[in-house]
Amino acid sequence: MESKVKMHTRDLDFFYGDFQALYNISIKFIENQVTALIGPSGCGKSTYLRCLNRMNDLIPGIWVKGEAMLDQKDIYDPSIDVVTLRRRVGMVFQKPNPFPKSIFENIAYGLKVNGVKDRGKITQRVEKSLKQAAIWDEVKDRLNESALSLSGGQQQRLCIARALAVEPDVLLMDEPASALDPIATQKIEELIKTLSSRLTIIIVTHNMQQAARVSDRTAFFYMGKLIEINDTDTLFTKPGLKQTEDYITGRFG
Amino acid sequence: MKRQHIDKGVQSGFLLVALFSITALSLIMVFLFMEGLPILEHVNIKEFIFGKYWYPTDDPADFGILALIAGSVCVTLLSGLMAIPLGIMTAVYLAEIASPRVAEIVKPIVELMASLPSVVIGFFGMVVVAPFIQKLFNIPVGLNMFNASLMLAFMSIPTICSLSEDAIFSVPRALKEASFALGATHFETIVKVIIPASLSGICTAVILGLSRALGETMVVLMAAGGAAMMPTSIFDPVRPLPASIAAEMAEAPFRSEHYHALFAIGIVLFVFTFIFNLIADYISYKFRQVGEASL
Amino acid sequence: MKKHRLWAQKVFFLSFKTAACLNGAALLLILYFMVSRGWRAISWDFLTQSPKDSMTAGGILPCIVGTTSLCLMTLMVALPIGVCSAVYLNEYARQGTLVRIIRLGINNLAGVPSIVFGLFGLAFFCIVLKMGVSIAAGGLTLGIMTLPVIIGASEEALKAVPNTYREASFAMGATKWQTIKKVVLPAAFPGIITGSILGLSRAAGETAPIMYTGAVFFTPDLPGSILDEVMALPYHIYVLATAGTNIEATRHLQYGTALVLILLVFGMNLAAIILRSKMRKKLRI
Numbered sequence: 001m002e003s004k005v006k007m008h009t010r011d012l013d014f015f016y017g018d019f020q021a022l023y024n025i026s027i028k029f030i031e032n033q034v035t036a037l038i039g040p041s042g043c044g045k046s047t048y049l050r051c052l053n054r055m056n057d058l059i060p061g062i063w064v065k066g067e068a069m070l071d072q073k074d075i076y077d078p079s080i081d082v083v084t085l086r087r088r089v090g091m092v093f094q095k096p097n098p099f100p101k102s103i104f105e106n107i108a109y110g111l112k113v114n115g116v117k118d119r120g121k122i123t124q125r126v127e128k129s130l131k132q133a134a135i136w137d138e139v140k141d142r143l144n145e146s147a148l149s150l151s152g153g154q155q156q157r158l159c160i161a162r163a164l165a166v167e168p169d170v171l172l173m174d175e176p177a178s179a180l181d182p183i184a185t186q187k188i189e190e191l192i193k194t195l196s197s198r199l200t201i202i203i204v205t206h207n208m209q210q211a212a213r214v215s216d217r218t219a220f221f222y223m224g225k226l227i228e229i230n231d232t233d234t235l236f237t238k239p240g241l242k243q244t245e246d247y248i249t250g251r252f253g
Numbered sequence: 254m255k256r257q258h259i260d261k262g263v264q265s266g267f268l269l270v271a272l273f274s275i276t277a278l279s280l281i282m283v284f285l286f287m288e289g290l291p292i293l294e295h296v297n298i299k300e301f302i303f304g305k306y307w308y309p310t311d312d313p314a315d316f317g318i319l320a321l322i323a324g325s326v327c328v329t330l331l332s333g334l335m336a337i338p339l340g341i342m343t344a345v346y347l348a349e350i351a352s353p354r355v356a357e358i359v360k361p362i363v364e365l366m367a368s369l370p371s372v373v374i375g376f377f378g379m380v381v382v383a384p385f386i387q388k389l390f391n392i393p394v395g396l397n398m399f400n401a402s403l404m405l406a407f408m409s410i411p412t413i414c415s416l417s418e419d420a421i422f423s424v425p426r427a428l429k430e431a432s433f434a435l436g437a438t439h440f441e442t443i444v445k446v447i448i449p450a451s452l453s454g455i456c457t458a459v460i461l462g463l464s465r466a467l468g469e470t471m472v473v474l475m476a477a478g479g480a481a482m483m484p485t486s487i488f489d490p491v492r493p494l495p496a497s498i499a500a501e502m503a504e505a506p507f508r509s510e511h512y513h514a515l516f517a518i519g520i521v522l523f524v525f526t527f528i529f530n531l532i533a534d535y536i537s538y539k540f541r542q543v544g545e546a547s548l
Numbered sequence: 549m550k551k552h553r554l555w556a557q558k559v560f561f562l563s564f565k566t567a568a569c570l571n572g573a574a575l576l577l578i579l580y581f582m583v584s585r586g587w588r589a590i591s592w593d594f595l596t597q598s599p600k601d602s603m604t605a606g607g608i609l610p611c612i613v614g615t616t617s618l619c620l621m622t623l624m625v626a627l628p629i630g631v632c633s634a635v636y637l638n639e640y641a642r643q644g645t646l647v648r649i650i651r652l653g654i655n656n657l658a659g660v661p662s663i664v665f666g667l668f669g670l671a672f673f674c675i676v677l678k679m680g681v682s683i684a685a686g687g688l689t690l691g692i693m694t695l696p697v698i699i700g701a702s703e704e705a706l707k708a709v710p711n712t713y714r715e716a717s718f719a720m721g722a723t724k725w726q727t728i729k730k731v732v733l734p735a736a737f738p739g740i741i742t743g744s745i746l747g748l749s750r751a752a753g754e755t756a757p758i759m760y761t762g763a764v765f766f767t768p769d770l771p772g773s774i775l776d777e778v779m780a781l782p783y784h785i786y787v788l789a790t791a792g793t794n795i796e797a798t799r800h801l802q803y804g805t806a807l808v809l810i811l812l813v814f815g816m817n818l819a820a821i822i823l824r825s826k827m828r829k830k831l832r833i
Contacts, residue, residue: 087721097712110720271636275653342567370753440557468661470756530659
């Protein structure tokens with residue numbers, strides 16, 4: 001199968017002031033595949049994810065060394081516009097964080113800030129995004145109600161719809177189901193699988209079963225280093241390193 | 254790229270507006286000095302600050318503000334004597350002793366105290382308190398230093414109380430629990446652990462409270478009696494600095510000696526409160542709590 | 549030994565409680581006098597007529613209108629500048645010398661005595677900018693005085709906006725300004741309004757800053773433009789109580805005016821407190 005590298009980093013280091021949080025991370029993300037980042041808390045997987053859309057820029061005193069490319073363009077190059085980058089690399093957060101606006105306005109927000117003014121087009125895209133996120137049937141009669149009136153699981157799917165509305169190439173998901181109940185989690189996982197047919201998805205999770213269920217490839221992080229990366233099936237059945245095996249079989253520590 | 258350019262422009266705009274406060278402060282200083290310094294053509298600084306006689310409308314006029322400074326210092330200190338213990342004790346009560354339900358009721362009361370207009374408090378001192386203390390202490394006038402201090406205390410208590418309460422509230426729980434775990438009573442914990450730990454915040458509160466009393470105008474204008482004499486007892490009428498400015502500005506001809514002298518009093522007042530604020534700022538900056546280890 | 553310690557605690561706690569009660573008692577005492585002696589003076593005519601017979605009779609309508617217009621002017625000055633300053637400090641600025649200087653400016657501005665604001669307003673707005681004694685000059689003076697309160701309240705409101713809102717907005721490719729305009733400010737709006745009302749209620753009760761910049765002894769006409777002089781409630785109380793034609797005979801008018809001012813200020817505070825508790829409840833859900 002022809003596989004194109006959508007995004008990659010090579011020897012990426014990351015510092016909070018004097019503290020180095022990431023060491024030499026090199027990963028290739030294949031287009032239209034789901035890559036899961038796993039590892040114990042504090043291992044740097046979330047920090048790494050937030051390097052990929054430069055969300056860490058918001059924290060004062062950080063710096064990045066090494067190469068991070070999207071479609072063969074360095075995303076840390078001074079000529080790169082970080083706003084456009086973030087439109088192309090969308091993000092879904094750990095806790096559902098809809099704006100205190102109506103359901104419709106939440107989805108339309110991204111379109112409006114990116115300059116879409118045509119009312120008809122907005123309406124159409126809102127519907128499309130909500131359908132893609134498999135929440136359309138639940139909210140289509142209450143688009144003008146506050147997004148905060150939805151349940152947690154619905155809110156998270158709304159946030160996914162919101163991220164999809166601006167048609168990103170890559171979707172970063174930072175433990176998107178960790179605050180949800182099992183049924184809502186299942187729905188999110190099904191959604192991730194469907195979306196991966198046209199999106200490159202990178203998902204951070206602490207739940208190994210989830211990684212095994214949804215991802216094509218899995219990367220294992222420990223103490224700011226990338227320990228091992230492989231096809232998910234291979235990594236979980238025949239891990240290359242003892243450390244990885246200990247972690248995925250729960251003998252860690 | 255267009256909206257990113259807008260973004261840069263907007264940021265500069267916000268910075269420009271944010272500089273307004275410091276600009277205003279500088280302008281205040283510039284104008285005070287511009288209108289106040291010309292008085293030094295008539296008297297030197299020493300005569301102005303240490304001169305005992307304030308007869309601005311006599312011919313030749315006397316521009317000595319020592320009696321006014323003494324008036325200000327005395328009312329401020331006397332009000333502090335009342336307001337500091339009361340303010341801090343109320344703060345301790347609210348933060349440590351009162352049940353949350355009681356605190357819910359008392360806090361708005363303190364806020365309402367702070368919102369009472371100063372002219373109303375001055376008026377109250379004038380029409381209710383003055384006759385009362387006149388009778389009680391059997392003195393010739395009820396409008397005096399004691400009356401003004403009492404009213405000023407009422408005005409500075411909310412400042413002292415709410416800032417102290419914030420300081421006490423931010424003492425880490427761990428410190429308090431450690432003290433309890435050693436067998437100290439609640440009172441001992443308050444006196445030996447909580448108050449020392451929040452001392453810098455309480456100091457800031459006291460300084461800002463006193464600064465407010467020093468700069469308050471209407472209360473001292475209406476309740477202090479207005480005599481520009483060195484006070485010899487707490488029942489003497491006094492004329493603090495802000496009261497002189499407020500009372501005499503109306504009759505001082507534009508850019509006359511008297512006018513400049515009043516602006517010069519403004520400088521003195523400004524410098525006093527400015528120093529108070531710098532000290533408060535320094536204390537809260539230097540001793541801000543960093544982690545639970547620092548006391 | 550132990551008994552002695554607990555006794556000490558009881559005694560001291562009681563004294564703390566007494567201190568707290570003393571404050572409440574003082575407030576109640578003042579309110580009692582103002583209400584019991586002032587309520588009789590308040591009538592429909594008192595609120596809707598101009599003073600008559602050298603201010604020994606009649607109402608206080610010009611004062612109410614004057615104080616209201618001064619407040620509006622204050623709001624127009626302090627709200628935009630205050631909110632923008634807070635946005636800069638909270639959303640854009642990174643810790644450094646410039647921010648420290650700006651904060652020092654704000655803190656010191658908050659500590660400037662009210663009469664000094666009055667002197668400044670007189671020298672700058674009334675004379676240099678040739679506004680004369682007017683709503684504009686008085687409102688600008690009060691506006692600068694209120695600025696630190698509004699900046700403080702706005703910053704607090706901005707800090708209360710969850711960071712995830714900002715991140716979510718950035719993640720969709722919104723610029724910082726779009727994020728602030730469309731997400732952060734709307735979420736902080738109720739808090740900003742609450743703080744502004746509190747700041748404004750203080751400006752409404754101030755006398756010293758407007759004595760020589762905005763308010764006059766007596767003017768029978770209602771203001772027609774912002775360059776007109778006005779009467780104001782707090783200044784009216786001061787004038788009647790200290791320099792009126794017949795101080796003793798107008799006592800009831802003084803109490804009445806004071807009561808109206810208190811009701812106005814407390815009303816604004818009450819509105820702010822209710823708004824705030826409503827907001828807190830809303831945030832909890």
